[in-house]
Amino acid sequence: MPTQARGWGTDAADQPLKPIDFERRDLRPTDVAIKITYAGICHSDLHTARNDWHGTKYPVIPGHEIVGRVTDVGPEVTKHKVGDVVAVGCMVDSCMECDQCTEGWEVFCRQGCTQTYNSPDRHTGEMTKGGYSDHIVVRDHFVCKVPAGMDEARVAPLLCAGITTYSPLHQYKVGKGSKVAVIGLGGLGHMGVKIAAALGAHVTMITTTPEKGEDARKLGAHDVIVSTDPEQMKAAATRFDFILNTIPVSHEIDGYLNLLGRSGRMVIVGALNPMPGFTGAQLIFWNRAVGGSAIGGIPETQEMLDFCAANDVYPECETIAMNEVNDAYERLLKNDVRYRFVIDMSRGL
Known part of the structure; x- marks a missing residue:
């Protein structure tokens, strides 16, 4: 059954972000359900929310730097289990059959990868909704493991x-x-x-x-x-x-x-x-x-997380509540952050 979700998004380019209730799809056999604990804010989120690139489909819920815990898995999932700390980046699906996908460069999928938000689902055509929300459903291949011991509150910006x-x-x-x-x-x-x-x-x-x-x-x-x-x-x-x-x-x-x-x-x-x-x-x-250079593929993204864990490499972050996102956007426009905002999803959703 689909699940009820709560996120923050906007209905128009000239409107601030606000709480939006919507449905997440039921799990497909290869899907993972994730309770989101932290979501990074990227300049791309702001550009999309305000339609700066002229391709936004409203309502839009941004967020492609996601950390959380697995709450459910589809029957064919073997890579992840309930309770795992995981991360999701800029894409959530691709054809998985072309040369780019099979070589670990899913971002360059010949059919176009499915982005984490504002992108048509490959199966239903519905627009994806991102990480400014309480949970998300993602194809298992596009879910990375967060190495044990990492500071969960600072991982999200690594995904972009x-x-x-x-x-x-x-x-x-x-x-x-x-x-x-x-x-x-x-x-x-x-x-x-x-x-x-x-x-x-x-x-x-x-x-x-x-x-x-x-x-x-x-x-x-x-x-x-x-x-x-x-x-x-x-x-x-x-x-x-x-x-x-x-x-x-x-x-x-x-x-x-x-x-x-x-x-x-x-x-x-x-x-x-x-x-x-x-x-x-x-x-x-x-x-x-x-x-x-764009983002890497999924194998390289996992390698990056493992490298950052081994070398204690983290972004410099300012943590905010979800209901502070509009202020954060205005500060982002003024370059008033050192150096990334991260939303604590337990606050202000």
């Missing part, structure tokens, strides 16, 4: 900010001896610094704000470059093997490309909008390349 930064660092084999720069010290950037440092890299934070230098060093950065200082940028030319670019808006990259050494790589994880042109010579000389 954590995997978004871990995936390119992992793909490009960043490790001991790597010289890495992270551009931008926000929700993504601060995780990039922490994970790159935990991988053994020498990490430099690049920022436009000198005052962020102290924070960056506390988070694990070994050096700081202020990008608005021409002398600092000139001195860093060809210094880095890898640059993780977390700037969330369109921006010029020529100046940053000059910081890459031979065969260096810059990976963009933040900016979704059209970017200004860059000079081809910046790539051709020194054999540089620019790429992009």
